[in-house]
Amino acid sequence: MKLSEQETELFYHLMWALQSYVNLKLKLYPKIKTSDDYADCKTEQRVEVRNALYKNIELIDFFVQENPQNFSQENLSIVSNWKNFISGDFYIERLLKKYTIFIQEETVYGVLGITQGFNELIYSSDLPKYVNTVLLPFKGKIIYDGLMGSRNIYFGSGIKSSLKETYLRGKQNNCIIESLGSSREGYQNKKTTKPLKDWNPELDEIAGKVKRLKGSAGQPAIYSPAFSLVKASVEFAQLAVSGENDYETLRDALQKVERAFTKTNNTLYREEY
Numbered sequence: 392m393k394l395s396e397q398e399t400e401l402f403y404h405l406m407w408a409l410q411s412y413v414n415l416k417l418k419l420y421p422k423i424k425t426s427d428d429y430a431d432c433k434t435e436q437r438v439e440v441r442n443a444l445y446k447n448i449e450l451i452d453f454f455v456q457e458n459p460q461n462f463s464q465e466n467l468s469i470v471s472n473w474k475n476f477i478s479g480d481f482y483i484e485r486l487l488k489k490y491t492i493f494i495q496e497e498t499v500y501g502v503l504g505i506t507q508g509f510n511e512l513i514y515s516s517d518l519p520k521y522v523n524t525v526l527l528p529f530k531g532k533i534i535y536d537g538l539m540g541s542r543n544i545y546f547g548s549g550i551k552s553s554l555k556e557t558y559l560r561g562k563q564n565n566c567i568i569e570s571l572g573s574s575r576e577g578y579q580n581k582k583t584t585k586p587l588k589d590w591n592p593e594l595d596e597i598a599g600k601v602k603r604l605k606g607s608a609g610q611p612a613i614y615s616p617a618f619s620l621v622k623a624s625v626e627f628a629q630l631a632v633s634g635e636n637d638y639e640t641l642r643d644a645l646q647k648v649e650r651a652f653t654k655t656n657n658t659l660y661r662e663e664y
Contacts, residue, residue, distance in 0.1 A: 392490055392508035394534065399506050402529060403430070405470055406536070408460045409451070410437065413444045416453070426460070434538075441538060445525065448474055469529065475571045476536075477526040482519045484554045486510045490533075490569070492558055493526065499561035500526060501569045502533045519546055519554050528571035590632045598625050612662065616655040623651040 394402065404426075411429040414420055419440055423429050429437075444450060451474050455467050462470070477495070484492040490501035491509040504512070513520055524539040546554075561567045601622050606615025627644040630637070 392486070392488065392510060393504035393506065394529070394532075398530065401466070401469075402505060402534070403537075405462070405466055408462075409454055409470055409473075410440045410444060412454050412459060413447070413450050414440045416450060417443055417447065419443060438538060441525075441536065445476060445478060448476075472528045472571070475528055477571065478524070480521065480523050481526075482521060482554055483509065483513065484519050484558050486513070486515055486518070492567070494554055494557055497557060499558055499567045500533055501567050502526060502535060505534055505537055519551060521546075526571065531570050533569060533571055591629070594625060594629045594632065598629060601625055613655070613658050616651065616658050620648070620651040620655050623648040 393399075407426040407430045411423065411426040414423055414429060417440075420432065420436055423432055423436070429440075451471060455471050458467060477500070479495060481493040481495050481500075484494050484499075486492075486509055487501075490503050493500040493502045502509075520541060521544050522539050522541045525536040526533050527536050601618070604618035604621060606618055623644070627641070627648050630641055630644050
């Protein structure tokens with residue numbers, strides 16, 4: 392959940408050079424003249440320069456054009472891509488092996504740490520955590536810019552459930568953003584879809600068999616609602632694999648399953664043992 396040592400060294404080498412350039416252009420701290428000086432400056436000074444950078448993002452273009460550090464085109468491209476930053480308040484929702492889940496409104500990001508993984512900085516028991524930071528693209532990944540503020544806020548079950556649902560929706564629809572592209576919104580991560588198995592023959596065979604299920608007088612009361620539940624479930628499964636993606640029809644079929652389930656549950660509740 393973090394950059395490699397080589398990537399970390401490269402990130403700070405580029406970032407300190409850029410922010411040192413911003414400091415000189417805006418004359419914020421005249422005594423800090425080189426990127427080495429900047430690397431040793433106080434955190435509060437870095438925060439001011441960093442905030443000035445994002446307020447004057449055009450300075451990135453000037454830095455790339457002037458190239459005062461004689462960076463390679465590859466490294467200049469990394470710096471130029473930082474114009475696609477995403478800043479503001481985020482919820483850290485969960486820690487995964489691949490990355491950490493950041494949520495801003497309804498958008499879900501997969502973010503890596505820099506020198507430390509977020510699992511080394513945050514206890515999972517403290518999640519969700521409300522933080523303020525800047526997300527940056529870096530070599531096909533998303534990182535934060537090394538500075539992060541947080542608030543000790545306790546979240547109730549409602550907010551926790553809402554954030555969990557936002558994450559699960561992003562995961563299910565393959566739209567967790569793992570890299571920031573040419574727009575500020577980034578791009579949705581589309582996974583390569585594998586050929587789907589055709590389940591229709593199996594479900595048609597099952598449907599043919601369950602049609603013969605029928606409750607009748609003299610049988611236990613549970614038979615009839617249980618058979619109805621099976622039939623409704625098979626019908627729902629057939630619609631789900633049909634490939635038509637008619638979600639309104641699917642919801643109607645699911646409601647039929649729910650009604651059958653409720654009837655079955657009520658029958659069980661009334662049963663005397």
